Amino acid sequence: MSSSATEHHNADHYHRVIILGSGPAGLTAALYAARADLAPLVLEGNQPGGQLTITTDVENYPGFPEGILGPELMDRMREQARRFGTKVKFEAAVEVDFEKRPFAIRTDETTYRCDALIVATGATAKLDGIPGEQELMGYGVSACATCDGFFFRDKEIVVIGGGDSAMEEATYLTKFASKVTVIHRRRELRASKIMQDRAFANPKIAWIWDSVVAEIAGTREGGVTGVKLHNKRTELDSFYPTQGVFYAIGHQPNTAIFKGKLEMNDVGYIKVQEPTTKTSVHGVFAAGDAMDPIYRQAVTSAGTGCRAAIDAERWLQELHD
């Protein structure tokens, strides 16, 4: 028996389906794959539970009319996936080999093999790495207007960025906030004309140009009190009082290990053959933020996770027909 055949039969290392990522996409894929008797393995990645574990209240996930804490929602999804036979390991894939099947998935611990792979590795909001940012994340600093805008009713807040996301988030946040100030590092916006025009026409939106935020001031108890600004044109520093800071400087899909192996768009989102979750490699499927630059919601990620599991199940079925 060859060594690969041995591994093929090693229950610990060979799985019909492996899922990379443990956010709503990965765990929903696991739930469906487990209920289809595929006994999937989830490799959780470096942030078990994904981006929802860095938010507080989730009030827009259907079925929880009182809201639910992000980490608790993810614990429940994990439990539900486990209940039907999902194995979950706190390991992250560092290298994949799609040259032959079963595919090889290497982690720091070992190499796993699978016939079908679901990539649900998510995305990471870009931040600036400035003082105050990490400490106040979730206490007045956010990278998700849709998640947290509701908590800023009648408050004055700032949005950092000058692209479509910044325009969209600033416009959305005016539903709650009394004033939204967009802080952009240049004088021209990167956003599309239509999104700019909509934001310019909104009387609740103010603008600070040519400026970067150098520090976020505040405490966890009292929230954000203001931002220290540096004007790149005049070189002057100033303090701008505000009660909330929203980052909208883009997201980075966590897809570096698939570069050159799966087709992606020019900023790294995995391309799928809509309306399926099939990628450019037969037997590899993608779900959630790793393939979705537009909606990026827990519920839409869960939806694509479900689709990926169904696609994988059908694909495995065809393989054996």
Ligand code: NAP
């Ligand atoms: P983006 O287009 O890359 O824009 C990022 C913005 O943040 C830019 O204005 C950039 O400034 C600024 N920025 C980047 N790093 C920064 C830093 N460290 N400090 C301060 N500012 C920084 O990203 P996005 O707005 O998230 O959009 C991503 C993609 O999704 C785009 O293709 C966009 O069109 C699309 N999108 C579409 C819609 C829609 O159509 N409804 C909504 C959202 C997003 P510079 O301009 O100086 O580079």
